[in-house]
Amino acid sequence: MANRARKLEFEGARGVKLAARLDMPTGDVRAFALFAHCFTCSKDIAAARHIAEALIAEGIGVLRFDFTGLGASGGDFASTDFSSNVEDLKHAATFLSEHYQAPQLLIGHSLGGAAVLTAAGDLPEVRAVATIGAPSDVGHVLKNFEGSLDAIQRDGEGKVMLAGREFTIRREFVEDATGQVLTRKIEKLGKALLVLHAPLDETVGIDNATEIFVAAKHPKSFVSLDHADHLLTREGDAAYAARVISAWASRYLDPLPQAAAHEAAEGVEVAETGLGKFQVAVTSGAHRLIADEPTGVGGLDSGPSPYDLLSSALGACTVMTLRMYADRKGLPVERISTTVVHGKVHAADCEDCSEAHRGQSGRIDRFERRISVEGDLAPETRERLLEIADKCPVHKTLEAGAAIVTKAVDP
Numbered sequence: 284m285a286n287r288a289r290k291l292e293f294e295g296a297r298g299v300k301l302a303a304r305l306d307m308p309t310g311d312v313r314a315f316a317l318f319a320h321c322f323t324c325s326k327d328i329a330a331a332r333h334i335a336e337a338l339i340a341e342g343i344g345v346l347r348f349d350f351t352g353l354g355a356s357g358g359d360f361a362s363t364d365f366s367s368n369v370e371d372l373k374h375a376a377t378f379l380s381e382h383y384q385a386p387q388l389l390i391g392h393s394l395g396g397a398a399v400l401t402a403a404g405d406l407p408e409v410r411a412v413a414t415i416g417a418p419s420d421v422g423h424v425l426k427n428f429e430g431s432l433d434a435i436q437r438d439g440e441g442k443v444m445l446a447g448r449e450f451t452i453r454r455e456f457v458e459d460a461t462g463q464v465l466t467r468k469i470e471k472l473g474k475a476l477l478v479l480h481a482p483l484d485e486t487v488g489i490d491n492a493t494e495i496f497v498a499a500k501h502p503k504s505f506v507s508l509d510h511a512d513h514l515l516t517r518e519g520d521a522a523y524a525a526r527v528i529s530a531w532a533s534r535y536l537d538p539l540p541q542a543a544a545h546e547a548a549e550g551v552e553v554a555e556t557g558l559g560k561f562q563v564a565v566t567s568g569a570h571r572l573i574a575d576e577p578t579g580v581g582g583l584d585s586g587p588s589p590y591d592l593l594s595s596a597l598g599a600c601t602v603m604t605l606r607m608y609a610d611r612k613g614l615p616v617e618r619i620s621t622t623v624v625h626g627k628v629h630a631a632d633c634e635d636c637s638e639a640h641r642g643q644s645g646r647i648d649r650f651e652r653r654i655s656v657e658g659d660l661a662p663e664t665r666e667r668l669l670e671i672a673d674k675c676p677v678h679k680t681l682e683a684g685a686a687i688v689t690k691a692v693d694p
């Protein structure tokens with residue numbers, strides 16, 4: 284099954300349509316995750332995108348949506364409160380259950396973290412919960428309204444500026460937030476918990492992470508997002524959090540079905556993920572990886588480029604070929620490694636290329652292998668190993684060229 288990033292809608296807690304995006308992995312789906320964004324944010328923030336990238340590479344589908352009145356969702360934000368956000372989250376889980384599979388993983392950023400901690404106990408299929416920069420007290424969000432709280436209490440509603448935008452906040456929102464007791468929900472969570480928090484978070488202080496972690500029962504883990512800000516605006520911080528969540532969650536989710544894990548599908552499937560301009564998911568049997576282009580050419584730099592993968596194939600084949608030869612000959616070879624550097628050069632300038640290549644016109648692809656063989660070997664043995672490297676099948680394919688046949692197939 285090829286990856287398809289799908290734009291979806293489902294009915295939220297207030298009866299309005301909520302906009303959602305479902306990122307699906309290629310091949311068999313291991314499990315589904317549900318992401319809840321931060322207060323007044325949207326499903327398209329960098330942290331959500333990076334987490335989706337990391338999880339689909341592990342065979343996990345990710346649903347992220349805009350809460351009522353935010354992003355592309357319908358409804359009036361002023362009519363919402365924390366409790367309605369939690370209900371929106373439960374509606375999203377129900378939508379997944381009815382149309383795909385119940386989510387096994389919940390991920391929440393900032394107030395979205397408080398929402399997943401609140402909702403998780405009512406979602407029996409959920410096995411693991413991850414929070415990023417989450418408050419331990421829902422009332423913490425009211426600090427954003429300083430200077431407006433008195434007016435909201437007096438007049439029933441008031442205008443506040445959040446992230447450069449004006450929002451209407453009603454008295455009911457304030458009363459609902461102050462009435463929440465999140466620590467009780469955490470104590471009874473009954474799910475594996477991962478708490479990620481930046482020590483220098485100026486929006487939600489690190490003490491919140493301490494309170495969440497202390498209230499939770501095992502299994503629980505804490506990861507420090509050193510130097511990150513609250514919204515993980517730096518690409519590297521968001522990508523790191525995504526990798527950590529992906530690796531941690533794999534311990535608690537269902538494995539791929541046994542038959543699917545060993546099923547050898549014909550060929551290697553490569554499909555767009557819908558994330559970024561160039562990112563693709565590569566599936567070979569039970570194995571998955573992401574390929575991409577560097578940011579300098581419009582990619583996300585979330586995986587090796589096509590030429591990096593080609594270099595990897597040459598390097599892997601070289602090391603395997605040398606290992607087979609060394610073992611067969613009983614050579615005291617401890618470790619073999621190869622660095623492959625690819626570039627395009629003018630054929631006439633490639634002094635160490637073969638005569639056939641130097642005789643070509645224009646630019647040619649040049650792969651340089653730098654082979655390291657550890658072990659007590661005579662000089663003539665090392666020279667022989669370099670000769671054997673040229674017998675690597677991928678080496679032979681690249682030098683000889685290959686026939687490539689292109690056919691159209693039905694989607």
